[in-house]
Amino acid sequence: MLKLAYLLAGGCGGCDMAVVDLSETLVDVLPQLEVVFWAPTVADVKYKDLEAMPDQSVDVGLVSGMVRLSEQEHMTRVMRQKCKVLVAYGACAALGGIPGMANLHTKEEIFQTAYFDTFSTDNPDGVTPQTKCLVDGKYELTLPEFYGRVRPLHQVVDVDYFIGGCPPHHSFVGQAIVAILEGKLPPPGSWITGGKAVCDVCSRNPGQQGGERELITSVKRTVDGAPEEGKCLLQEGYICLGAVTQGDCGALCPKVNIPCRGCGGPIPGVKDFGLRAVSAIASSLADEELVDQIPSPVKLFYRYALPASMLGKKVK
């Protein structure tokens, strides 16, 4: 019986759903799993219950979501203490994910937008979240602290394995869980991945069709027209990051005309996803002028990987 703990840190819950999406595979492996902690999705176990468990008593811990709040940092540290193997599960935990783009803004800017500037905000007293407040002069209420930046899991605690995807594709989650159950794991610190790029598994890749890659002669946004069926999105000008992204998803997005945005995480050997994407895309451009036509390059190339990048956040 393998003891499993699952923590939803800063994520949206989509990664939890990917586990639930395993359906029959989950049913198959459940007899071998004891879920000791998975709040709130599956098990009615509280933070204090996990805190009370003996250290190193849980075999595998999955953490989905990044760390932005003091609560998430605390629980992530608790998970590290209790679990023998800790997995950063999904794009947010492994790279910072979509919420990681908030690292382009300061905490003050985020509060200004969220609590003052948005159209639907009605905040005449100028209240912003405080870590403590006293109600009726006697009840002290607390909120977690909102940190100045988003961090992926490995910037908070040691992480044994990384799994990419937003969310990870359920068939791949199945393989990963079976690998964990059977102990067929790569050296600690690695990504659990097939090691192939999205392009490697994409049927649109000219290389798979016996053709050759050509340079890009135009830059299009996804709203500009419709891509030709079966043709490489990148060659048609839709900036697709499949070349530098792990293809454990089976190239799901390109299959339905959506260019890859890199949620699977960097292919093995790549330290900084966005910078390698810059390199790969720029050197595929036929014309120098096209460089300036690529819209919002930071948010395009660092959509999922900004907090885990070399710079990590916007320089003041």
Add this chain to the structure above:
Amino acid sequence: MKMSEWTPNIVVFACNWCTYQGADLAGSLRYEYPPSINIIRVPCSGAIEPEYIVSALKNGADGVLVGGCHPGDCHYKEGNHKAVRRFNLLKRVLTGMGVEAARVRLEWISGSEGRRFAEVMTEFDRAIKEIGPNPIGRDGNA
């Protein structure tokens, strides 16, 4: 440290076939350029991954210059064509990340342009002095 005492730390990635030869020539001809310039010889400007430039900035460089062959003169035919595309796209990303665009520069300097090498280095050193120290890695930045 007082600003008056500060001298910049500049990393120059010089392509083996042109800019590095230009630096050699500048030396042979006794042209002077500032001591803040630290040259790293690379096979080709097209070998410069954006990671190298950001690594330099992150590890204390106040400015980074990539020197390659003039367009059409690349020893590997199209290395400098790739370099200019990567460099310009990286520059847009760096600007978005709050790094001053003038901290990074791409220049074509051939093996016969010893004087130009010295002039470009002197000018870049002056430009970096004007921008001031690189904030990355200091004062809780990135």
